[in-house]
Amino acid sequence: MTTPRDTPVSRRTRANGDGTIYQRKDGRWEAAGYVLAPGNTRRRVRVYDTTRKEALAKLTEKIAASNRGLPVPSAQGSVAAYLTYWLENVAIHHLRENTYTRYTAVAGLYLIPGLGRKKVAKLTAKDVRTWLNQLRTTCQCCTRRLDAGRDKPRCCAAGNCCSKRLSPLTLAYVHSVLKSALEHAVREEEIPRNVARNVRIGTPRPRRFEPLTAGEARQLLAAAQGHRLHALFELALHTGLRKGELLGLRWEDLDLDAGTAAIRRTLQRTAAGGLTTLPTKTRASERRIALPTRCVQSLKLHHEQQKREREAAGTTWQHDGHVFTTAQGRPIDPTNLTRAFITVLHKAGLRRIRFHDLRHSTATLLLEQGVELVVIKELLGHAHIGVTATVYAHVRLRLQRDAINTLSTALGSPETAETASGDGDEPPPCAALVR
Template sequence: MTTPRDVSPSRRVRANGDGTVYQRKDGRWEAAGYVLALGNTRKRVRAYGTTRKEALAKLTEKIAVSNRGVPVPSAQGSVSAYLTYWLENVAVHHLRENTHTRYTACVHQHLIPGLGKKKLAKLTAKDVRTWLNQLRTTCQCCARSIDARRHQPRCCAAGTCCSKQLSPLTLAYIHSVLKSALEHAVREEEIPRNVARNVRTGTPRPRRSEPLTAHEARQFLTAAGSDRLAALYELALRTGLRKGELLGLQWEDLDLHNGTASIRRTLQRTQTGGLTALPTKTRASERRIALPSECIHSFKGHREVQEGEREAAAEDWRDNGLVFSTPAGGPIDPANLNRHFRALLDRAGIRRIRFHDLRHSTATLLLEQGVELVVIKELLGHAHIGVTATVYAHVRLRLQRDAIDALSTALAGRAGHETARDDSAEPPPLTDVVR
């Protein structure tokens, strides 16, 4: 009869749920046990070590994590394989074509080269943070061999690094793409948690806009008055419509009698379809706006010009119903509008700005006139008022300064006329409370 002391260590009886520990033929120790898996199921896992104690410690750690309700991941492939699957089978059905194109470029230029070889199930927040820190300080010209593909290398390939690093906005965008992909992996129960969400990259400063001043805006409208697309520029500056919304506007969207315009679509160039009319950027972007009387007047003149172009083009006219079209009736390419806009700025003697800065100019001028932020949000078609408040924070600070200066002037005037009243011990009446 054997006693417990005579039993081999590899044969000792373990409690139910502690798993099995034994020595393999190759000399290593293996511990196996059941842990919580995705879908509220149980899965048998194994842990290995050079000693019995090491293998048992690894298994005990996995069981302890399982007892806290964290399931074991089921993904066995690499990050590269999952990102490719996500782009081709998931993102392509939920994103716009241009957005999907940008996501694809981001994945192939940054995510796969940096994290692609790691196992999806073993990716940690530390891996993501280390990769982002490295990406932040890496010259992209060297890393992506941009200069080596030029006919005449002038920086990295020539031995002089140009230190072309990614901007904080680009880093935040790359991080957001990774978070979106891993979030879907969590929903498909491939991994238990999104480790990219545990990494904080900081809030990057928004790109500084260069809106027109009131004087420059008047100068711009005067110069655009004789232009063929005068109605477009006036509508852009007075209502803040996006470039795609302007180019996708159709005559059926306008109600000149009641002075309104319905924004239903945007015109964009895609890789597969060319110039294509797409739904608005967000649901909030699909809106109806009030038209200024100046725009209604310019629309009537623009329609007469377009009718003359229709007669001149005769059979070559392409009837798309667009308000702003080429002389042949076709859609205007956004890139061509940018070139036309820059030429107009040069003729007007105004500094170079982006076309999108006309939209910023609209919001800035409205804020300076004391228009409520919620009204500007509805006019611009922002999904959330926080977007409006964040983008135009610099304007709100200037308005606060004007308000404080006005209050200081008022208080200084009252102090000079009511000195005797201020010296009294009686509290001021309620009507004198400054709000």
Template sequence: MTTPDTNPTTGSRRVRANGDGTVYQRKDGRWEAAGYVLATGDTRKRVSVYGTTRKDALAKLTEKTAASNRGVPVVSAQGSLGAYLTYWLENVAVHQLRENTHTRYAAVVHQYLIPGLGRKKIAKLAAKDVRTWLNELRTVCQCCARGIDARRKPDAQTDRRPRCCALGKCCGKHLSPLTLAYLHSVLKSALEHAVREEEIPRNVARNVRTGTPRPRRFEPLTTDEARTFLFAVQGHRLHALFELALRTGLRKGELLGLRWEDLNLTASTASIRRTLQRTSTGGLTTLPTKTVSSERRIALPAPCLRSLRDHRDKQTRERKKAGRNWKESGHVFTRPDGHPIEPATLTRHFKALLRRAGLRQIRFHDLRHSTATLLLEQGVELVVIKEILGHAHIGVTATVYAHVRLRLQRDAIDLLGRALHNPAETTTQPDDGDDPPLCAAHVR
């Protein structure tokens, strides 16, 4: 069956083909386009989209029809939130997120969002429902609620043995404020896309305030500890990597993804273009940098240049020794057979070095924090540190290292206090000139 349609420019009537849908102007002035598209359960449903002009409404309907022709179902607002979250993960987020980020989002959806809010109708979801769900996560022991401890298999070596709900004694394992904020952000992202697809009129999760969680605490190395660490890594096979990490603040993936073509030892620079990560499907994979700002060029200090040249000579000897077993990957830091280094393997080497040096156990990422902290304590401007670390915005640098800036402010105030101490306590000899000294206190 065909539907007559009027051309707004010529006034003539034309016939739309079967399945093209209809488009007309509403009494409120908006244009509405309606047509049948693929829905969940291999069914077809009629959907309506709206626009300020006829062309805008038709473009939106064409977009939904094209997605339907590709086999992507349109989720109805009458459906459950669980169904929409599954659709969002499989058809939207998978194309917009990195694989590891998508894996974390999927774990959040299946472990927390669907069990807590999945049965709610997405069109009837209210801010009160989201707030109630977050409050329950904040107060209920997740080990008991999800039966984590009951499913744990006893293992004497890893100490994986029942100690909570399986024994009838709650361990009180509650989610941290940072985890709650992350769960909330995933829900907001999913609902925001539902708003863009005009499935719901507003994002109710944005109306729920969870508060600003305290930033994750980190323990950077002090100046003396940094010297001890640099002394401990001398002679280690990956000496150049650890020295580069502490002196430049590169991320673990950026260090492992570094290639010789990225280094210009003559100009003393390094171009950061990629990162090495292990993904669930691709294994050890080279990916683009974390953000656009992370792709940068940094200056290499003289000690790093010397250690990198020594490392290149050592790698040449390893290549000759390996012979046919050598795997040419082009990476600066590799295993003795040329294969890329696993991030987990690098972490084990780092922990062993800390124990051998007698230093406290910290994360490998804390070397990056140590670089920024030591630079701040030396008076380096935040904008320079932002460029070195590759932060997207200077606000990230200022927020993460706010405690360091506070300590520097305290030192500056103490310095001013020593300069403004009681002049009567200081005995000074007047100058030979006619004018008396400007201040009787010594200013450091």
């Protein structure tokens, strides 16, 4: 009598709903079963691996996801259908709310209108390249009928095309969203390769910024004297913290006796939750930084000021531990901080810059003072030192030029070299002085 144990593993009977598994003639194992598909339908999926155990694990994972109500996308479906599945069932669980909102906007404005009707399985690199080239050269005002939505058309709808094209940075962002979606399709073994990765669009130039000089930074701090957020502007210029990191600071994060601050969270406004406290941008952004003595003193004065505001507000005070708040103790909206910053800029007589340019100003001034790149990377909370090196490449290039000019002076005529080296007891300078 034959028992189940005597039956070959490839022929064992599996329970209903568990699917089937068998070994192919080429030696690979194939497992197949029915799972939930978009549109509340069911379809049969097949997975493959070199061992029975791995093939069965893959099938079990897909069936378990199906039992939880998560539909499995079909490569035979359209790009539009797959993007909708990916956004609603995958991206929403792995992205911040604001990032997810941008991904959804990119899909609705560019990906679905341009590639939505094509089949995911039949999408080629040529299709993606042709679409990107068309997107690069097409006026978005004409395509999206932006001017037609105005009360009084003044360009495209009036017959005068404004040639509103996507910037290289926006084009690269649209391309990256498509790559992310197709990469997930590859991981789910719906398509063999990510064709969007085979398309090169070139590296866009980084956004230009105008950091403050040391003199302008002093002007800004002088103009901020007496402002209720003076400590915030001083902390921003001395540490390079992001706007959300500054607004997300709590008193429990500060050790004013030791002169340190723990950066653990960021404050952002989201469409669903309003002002929301979130974890830092990346793991590297969660860090502990040293505070200059000047900032420690300003924060102590700010704490005393906050106590007076609390007494003045009385029962209307709503404080949850934030360092920088409104006069009623509520968290400060990032947009309101921007308005206050522009007011201080105007008072100081400085050109208009973004608040984020204070962060760039900190890094630029530190580089010009000869601070090591790795120290700046840790202070700013960049994930990789390559990010710091790339963003501030122009500053390093200028410092290199100054150093080379200094060396050129030292290697010039004997008289010049003697003048540069003084009495000859000191070594020649290796970097230009920053004034």
